[in-house]
Amino acid sequence: MDLRAGDSWGMLACLCTVLWHLPAVPALNRTGDPGPGPSIQKTYDLTRYLEHQLRSLAGTYLNYLGPPFNEPDFNPPRLGAETLPRATVNLEVWRSLNDKLRLTQNYEAYSHLLCYLRGLNRQAATAELRRSLAHFCTSLQGLLGSIAGVMAALGYPLPQPLPGTEPIWSPGPAPSDFLQKMDDFWLLKELQTWLWRSAKDFNRLKKKMQPPAAAVTLHLEAHGF
Amino acid sequence: MLNASTLALVLANLNGSRQQSGDNLVCHARDGSILAGSCLYVGLPPEKPFNISCWSKNMKDLTCRWTPGAHGETFLHTNYSLKYKLRWYGQDNTCEEHHAVGPHSCHIPKDLALFTPYEIWVEATNRLGSARSDVLTLDILDVVTTDPPPDVHVSRVGGLEDQLSVRWVSPPALKDFLFQAKYQIRYRVEDSVDWKVVDDVSNQTSCRLAGLKPGTVYFVQVRCNPFGIYGSKKAGIWSEWSHPTAASTPRSERPGPGGGACEPRGGEPSSGPVRRELKQFLGWLKKHAYCSNLSFRLYDQWRAWMQKSHKTRNQHRTRGSCPRADGVRREVLPDKL
Numbered sequence: 001m002d003l004r005a006g007d008s009w010g011m012l013a014c015l016c017t018v019l020w021h022l023p024a025v026p027a028l029n030r031t032g033d034p035g036p037g038p039s040i041q042k043t044y045d046l047t048r049y050l051e052h053q054l055r056s057l058a059g060t061y062l063n064y065l066g067p068p069f070n071e072p073d074f075n076p077p078r079l080g081a082e083t084l085p086r087a088t089v090n091l092e093v094w095r096s097l098n099d100k101l102r103l104t105q106n107y108e109a110y111s112h113l114l115c116y117l118r119g120l121n122r123q124a125a126t127a128e129l130r131r132s133l134a135h136f137c138t139s140l141q142g143l144l145g146s147i148a149g150v151m152a153a154l155g156y157p158l159p160q161p162l163p164g165t166e167p168i169w170s171p172g173p174a175p176s177d178f179l180q181k182m183d184d185f186w187l188l189k190e191l192q193t194w195l196w197r198s199a200k201d202f203n204r205l206k207k208k209m210q211p212p213a214a215a216v217t218l219h220l221e222a223h224g225f
Numbered sequence: 226m227l228n229a230s231t232l233a234l235v236l237a238n239l240n241g242s243r244q245q246s247g248d249n250l251v252c253h254a255r256d257g258s259i260l261a262g263s264c265l266y267v268g269l270p271p272e273k274p275f276n277i278s279c280w281s282k283n284m285k286d287l288t289c290r291w292t293p294g295a296h297g298e299t300f301l302h303t304n305y306s307l308k309y310k311l312r313w314y315g316q317d318n319t320c321e322e323h324h325a326v327g328p329h330s331c332h333i334p335k336d337l338a339l340f341t342p343y344e345i346w347v348e349a350t351n352r353l354g355s356a357r358s359d360v361l362t363l364d365i366l367d368v369v370t371t372d373p374p375p376d377v378h379v380s381r382v383g384g385l386e387d388q389l390s391v392r393w394v395s396p397p398a399l400k401d402f403l404f405q406a407k408y409q410i411r412y413r414v415e416d417s418v419d420w421k422v423v424d425d426v427s428n429q430t431s432c433r434l435a436g437l438k439p440g441t442v443y444f445v446q447v448r449c450n451p452f453g454i455y456g457s458k459k460a461g462i463w464s465e466w467s468h469p470t471a472a473s474t475p476r477s478e479r480p481g482p483g484g485g486a487c488e489p490r491g492g493e494p495s496s497g498p499v500r501r502e503l504k505q506f507l508g509w510l511k512k513h514a515y516c517s518n519l520s521f522r523l524y525d526q527w528r529a530w531m532q533k534s535h536k537t538r539n540q541h542r543t544r545g546s547c548p549r550a551d552g553v554r555r556e557v558l559p560d561k562l
Contacts (some may be wrong), residue, residue, distance in 0.1 A: 044456070078313040088314070088341040091284065091365065095401075189313070197340045200366070203456035 036153035037209050043146040044202035050139055051195040057132050058188045064129060065181045080179070081186040084116070085109035087193040099208070100156045102201050107147045108159050109194050114140045116187055150205075239267045241300030268301030270354030274329075274347040277361045280370045280462050283398040284454075287337055287365065289320070290330040291347050294356060297329070303351040307331040312342045312362070339365055370462035371451050372396040374408065374430075379445045379472035386439035386475045392431045393447050393467070404451040407460065410434070415442040415471070427452075440476035444469040 062070040085108065097105070114137060121133040148158055242248050242265070251262040272294025279289040289307055297303070307320040318333075325332035337343075343365070347358040374393040382388040395406055408426040412434060413419060426432055437443065446466040454461060 075312070088311070088338050091337045091339050092335070094339050095284070193340050200340075200455035 035209060036150055037206070039146065039149045039153055040202055040206045040209060043143070043150055044199060044206060046139075046143045046146050047195050047198040047202060050136075050143060051192075051199065053136055053139060054188070054192055054195060057136050058192065060132060061129065061184070061188060064125070065184060069181060069185050074185075076182070076185075078186065081183060081190075083112075084186060084190045085112050085194070087190060087197040089197075099154065099205060100151075102205065103147060103151050103154070103156060104159050106194075106198055106201055107144065107151065110140060110144050110147070113187070113191055113194065114144065117191070120184060120187065239265075241269065241298070242267045243300075245302055266301055266352065268351065268353060269295070269299045271295075271299055271303050271349035271351055271356045273356045274305065274349050274358040277345060277347060277358060279345060279361070279363060280368045281337075281365050283371055284365065284369050284402060286335065287333040287343075287368075288325050288330065289333075289345060290326060291358065293329055293349060299351055299353075301351045301353065303349055305329060306348045306350070307345065308348060309333065309343050309345045311338055312344055314341070337365055366454050366457070367459065368462055369402075369404075369451050369454055371398055371402075371406075371449055371464050373464045373467040374447050374449050375467070377445065377447050377467045377470045379443070379470045381472065381475055382433065384475055386477045387435060387437045389434045389437060389443060389445070389472055389474060390431065391434060391445055391447065391470075395430060396449055396464070399449075399451060402451060402454070404455075404461070405453045407450040407452040408432075408447055409450070409463065410445065410447050411466070412443050412445045414438065415444065437474050439474050442471055442473045444471050446470070 059070075068074045085105075087109065117133065117137055117140065121130055121137060151158060247264040247266040249262060250265045252260040254260050274291045274293050276292040277289055278291075279287055281287050287309075291305075291307070293303075293305065305323075308317050309320065310317050320331035320333050322332040322334065324330060341364075342362045345361045345363065349356045349358075374396055376392075376394040378392045380390050380392075382390050389412075391410060393408070399406055405428055408429070410423040410426060410432055411420040412423075413421065423432065423434070434443075434445075446469050448466045449464045451461040453459070
């Protein structure tokens, strides 16, 4: 793995094999089941909930990092942070994603982000921060499970990590304090962007799966008119 | 007039050059012959452009428009350049397709990204200096607009003299977006400039205008807003109005002491209790003369009223327009008169 200054999560203890081997979700009984609709809705709701949770977590964490990270107009150029899964995507590409790819990208992104977030948790200074981070990690784990459920319901295989691409821990020189904080900042930013994007991804999936709404037509019988 | 030893001269308070080719400056000798000349370009450095507004048509591109500072009157050729940059990433880009929708506009057709905001600004440059607008930050998904609804049809509602039925089709591009559409209808009498607006027409493709003047030509337009893009609770940007469609309400055929068309107003002699009730109801209906604004309760009240007076034959029929309650869409279909 290419170790760059500031790319701290590449160096964090990250034996995340457990994430890649989530217990297999039993295939849904197809006869009479409501389809993937309810679980897509649940996943959508989860992203909104997580988005809300992240807002307060990020606020607390950025205050802990101190200025300039907690300043509202902090606008640094994005250097390093190459290994973070990027939510920003070309408009045409995003629109033309098929369902499988859309779901896979979400799943892989959150797997990585959860891994990095757990690394963050290990280093967090205050107990309160560790608690908030742990709580968020649990929710994020729930989201991953929910996405896995949707993929299983639709018959898509869960992405398996290719050999060699799993994030592994390699000890290296500790980056500077400022660069470390910069990495934390980008991690939170990317989480925020992904959650915002996922809401749109799942909303799009939700609409696609919906049967067309039946229109109720009322015929007025005019008596004697 | 200058003396022979003058080597420099200051010309003050010149008016701006009227043409791009500049003004002629000519030095004459005392006898009128020309000694030398030059070309003078008199103008002002550009002022800060402002009021940048952008929109994405059907989530495919981005078009921006701005207002030049000082009404753009610099008297010199001034170059306006729309620049944009993806926040956090990327370098500055310059928009190439100028004059998309007027002199101070530009169109970005592709290579746009979602989920990270864009920073957009305008740089104005001429030979005397440059100026830069404030930076506008926006998300593509927040500035989406669409086409006006095609196929707008306006027709009479049987013989009802105060109603017209408007039908349209949802813009086809919306199908790809899975947005909810909101519509607005505006209508005016032929020789008037005052438009009446029917707001809040949600997700329907027809509407009944009520409370209109009989025997009158109306112009009707419809526009569309892609609301709630991918689950957001926000409105998009309204489309342009559709081409005006004209239709006329039927002439009033009610016989009455005054003769000719008359609207139910106070002061007319009553001709029966039902007629009076009907007039009262029509008067009430006129106050609520827009579709889908009648609450379901009122609609039921009206139905009850109708059943109460159904025994009395009356050549006037009244129908409510498309009421909605709790998201259930009901369409009232007119029976044949």
